[in-house]
Amino acid sequence: MKYISTRGQAPALSFEDVVLTGLAPDGGLYVPETLPHFSQEEIASWSALSYEELAFKIMAPFVDGAVPDAELKTIIAESYSKFRHQAIAPLVQTGHNEWVLELFQGPTLAFKDFALQFLGHLLDHLLEKRNQKVVVMGATSGDTGSAAIEGCRNCDNIDTFILHPHNRVSDVQRRQMTTVIADNVHNIALEGNFDDCQNMVKASFGDQSFLPEGRQLVAVNSINWARIMAQIVYYFYAGLALGSPARPVSFSVPTGNFGDIFAGYLAKRMGLPIDQLVIGTNSNDILHRCLSDNDHSKHQLVHTLSPSMDIMVSSNFERMLFDLYDRDGDAIRNLMEDFKSGSMNLDESALSKARELFSSYKLDDDETLATINELFETCEYLVDPHTAIGIRAARATRRRQDIPMICLATAHPAKFPEAVRKAGQETDPQLPHHMNDLFEREERFEVLPQDLSAVQSFMQQRIRS
Numbered sequence: 047m048k049y050i051s052t053r054g055q056a057p058a059l060s061f062e063d064v065v066l067t068g069l070a071p072d073g074g075l076y077v078p079e080t081l082p083h084f085s086q087e088e089i090a091s092w093s094a095l096s097y098e099e100l101a102f103k104i105m106a107p108f109v110d111g112a113v114p115d116a117e118l119k120t121i122i123a124e125s126y127s128k129f130r131h132q133a134i135a136p137l138v139q140t141g142h143n144e145w146v147l148e149l150f151q152g153p154t155l156a157f158k159d160f161a162l163q164f165l166g167h168l169l170d171h172l173l174e175k176r177n178q179k180v181v182v183m184g185a186t187s188g189d190t191g192s193a194a195i196e197g198c199r200n201c202d203n204i205d206t207f208i209l210h211p212h213n214r215v216s217d218v219q220r221r222q223m224t225t226v227i228a229d230n231v232h233n234i235a236l237e238g239n240f241d242d243c244q245n246m247v248k249a250s251f252g253d254q255s256f257l258p259e260g261r262q263l264v265a266v267n268s269i270n271w272a273r274i275m276a277q278i279v280y281y282f283y284a285g286l287a288l289g290s291p292a293r294p295v296s297f298s299v300p301t302g303n304f305g306d307i308f309a310g311y312l313a314k315r316m317g318l319p320i321d322q323l324v325i326g327t328n329s330n331d332i333l334h335r336c337l338s339d340n341d342h343s344k345h346q347l348v349h350t351l352s353p354s355m356d357i358m359v360s361s362n363f364e365r366m367l368f369d370l371y372d373r374d375g376d377a378i379r380n381l382m383e384d385f386k387s388g389s390m391n392l393d394e395s396a397l398s399k400a401r402e403l404f405s406s407y408k409l410d411d412d413e414t415l416a417t418i419n420e421l422f423e424t425c426e427y428l429v430d431p432h433t434a435i436g437i438r439a440a441r442a443t444r445r446r447q448d449i450p451m452i453c454l455a456t457a458h459p460a461k462f463p464e465a466v467r468k469a470g471q472e473t474d475p476q477l478p479h480h481m482n483d484l485f486e487r488e489e490r491f492e493v494l495p496q497d498l499s500a501v502q503s504f505m506q507q508r509i510r511s
């Protein structure tokens with residue numbers, strides 16, 4: 047299978063190359079040229095499969111032989127071996143025909159483990175085969191960094207550098223990154239905000255001449271196609287558990303960069319009967335404004351209790367736009383050119399298609415806290431602030447009570463104890479057993495000024511030969 051750029055002017059890549067790259071050279075994002083489609087009979091035949099077996103069925107057509115089947119199965123098995131629950135993605139009922147899909151059972155307690163455990167093992171396999179070494183560089187506002195470090199720490203062919211804004215991530219989030227002491231893992235606390243971190247990463251991807259001969263940067267944010275691909279699986283897994291394909295299901299997703307919900311849209315295109323796809327946003331509501339008022343404009347960033355969704359622009363939305371504009375790369379290039387000024391408008395047909403596919407709802411912090419309390423009072427179930435946003439959005443926009451509504455729980459509440467406390471809950475959510483000593487572990491990170499040459503020379507000194 048070939049992968050093409052959303053802006054239509056970059057060469058098509060194989061699966062292997064698309065995993066080992068970042069943005070396309072024309073500035074677009076890579077998407078598969080065609081999507082696999084599964085018949086209802088075929089999906090029905092998967093109802094007894096384990097999470098790992100299902101993951102193989104869904105990902106194999108995208109991998110398309112780049113990794114031999116037996117090895118792909120091993121990579122999948124290893125990727126989900128560190129999850130704390132046998133079901134990998136268990137469902138919990140929270141209301142009438144309303145379910146929470148717990149995607150926080152992985153090593154770093156956020157759904158990003160689903161994709162980054164897999165990406166780490168996949169990279170390890172591909173690099174070994176190609177006898178190649180790469181450098182992973184990424185910026186994080188919290189959850190991506192720890193999941194990427196956890197995913198790549200055991201890969202001898204990868205040196206990992208993660209930038210986080212100094213003093214602006216939570217203690218749990220920072221410690222999950224900085225207590226991984228390994229000579230191929232490096233945490234940089236940048237004196238700046240998340241955007242400054244991201245600008246360092248973008249500039250470094252744009253000009254990689256600071257790297258040693260033969261090295262290249264690999265992206266671990268959700269512009270990496272392998273991450274989206276791995277996330278399609280849990281939509282099918284949850285649907286099958288609740289009676290699909292005979293019965294349709296709906297999903298609600300707390301959304302930031304549009305990676306997670308885009309995987310849900312792909313599951314629908316691939317044959318899973320999905321009725322509603324609900325986008326929940328916090329006060330950084332560009333997607334909600336776009337769908338409700340055709341207002342896709344950059345606003346000032348707001349810091350909320352759901353920091354992993356604090357974004358001004360959802361980068362993966364470009365992949366969605368590509369489909370909404372019938373895969374016309376020229377149209378997307380023009381649209382993105384408009385957006386450089388800070389805003390753009392969708393045309394009539396694209397907007398009406400988007401409205402047919404998605405519902406959306408926006409919450410401020412007060413409504414998020416109220417939802418945490420509501421869940422605890424009605425079913426003694428403690429949710430993190432991101433998950434609360436998805437649940438409230440589902441309840442506010444739900445069309446049919448007879449169709450199961452599945453709300454994605456993207457983080458464990460113990461990752462965000464401040465929000466839980468602020469909601470007025472008496473007891474702090476407990477970290478899982480394996481992390482009991484997180485606050486006693488040794489930390490290692492380097493504070494660096496907001497200066498590209500300082501960051502790059504730090505990296506040069508630490509990349510292993």
Ligand SMILES: *Cc1c(COP(=O)(O)O)cnc(C)c1O
Nearest residue numbers: 189302303304305306354456457
């Ligand atoms: C990353 C993240 C999100 C947002 O996911 P996107 O794919 O960026 O839309 C939501 N919740 C949590 C806890 C996250 O870490």
